[in-house]
Amino acid sequence: MGFLIRLIVIALIIYIAYRLAKYMMDPKRKIESAVASGTFYFEDDRTDPRKNFHIAFKGVLFAGEKYMGTGEDSGTVKSIFVWTEDSAKLDALGKEDFRFLEDEIRKNYPDAQINWKNPIEQVIMQEG
Numbered sequence: 001m002g003f004l005i006r007l008i009v010i011a012l013i014i015y016i017a018y019r020l021a022k023y024m025m026d027p028k029r030k031i032e033s034a035v036a037s038g039t040f041y042f043e044d045d046r047t048d049p050r051k052n053f054h055i056a057f058k059g060v061l062f063a064g065e066k067y068m069g070t071g072e073d074s075g076t077v078k079s080i081f082v083w084t085e086d087s088a089k090l091d092a093l094g095k096e097d098f099r100f101l102e103d104e105i106r107k108n109y110p111d112a113q114i115n116w117k118n119p120i121e122q123v124i125m126q127e128g
Helices: 002-024 027-037 087-092 095-108 120-127
Strands: 041-043 053-057 060-068 077-084 113-116
Touching: 027 041, 027 053, 027 060, 053 095, 060 087, 077 087, 077 095, 077 120, 095 113
Parallel strands: 077 113
Antiparallel strands: 041 053, 053 060, 060 077
C-alpha cells in the first residue's frame, strides 16, 4: 500500500511539473504578458507560413497575416498585412515606431511587402 501511495505522489509531482512547464512556454501567455508590460515580443511559427504572427509593442497587440507567393516563389512569404484590434492605443506610437516594427518583420521575411491596414495606415500618413 505504501509503495502505491509513493508512486501516485511521484506521478502527481511529474504531472504538475509538466503542466507548469507547458504553461510557462505557452506563446499566448508570453504575448499577453508583453502587452501588459509594454515590452516588445514577436511571436511567430516560422515552420508554418500559413499561421499568423503576433507582435506586442508598447502595450499594443498587432497581428500579421502572411501570404505565400505563387509559381517559383511558392515557398516564400511575399505579402504581409498587419493590423490591430485596439486602435485607441495607436496614438502613443509614432512613425519611427512603425518603422521599427517593419524592420523587425523584415528580419524574418525580407522578401515580403508589408501592408498596414486601417487605421494604422492613417496614423502613418498623418505623421507625414
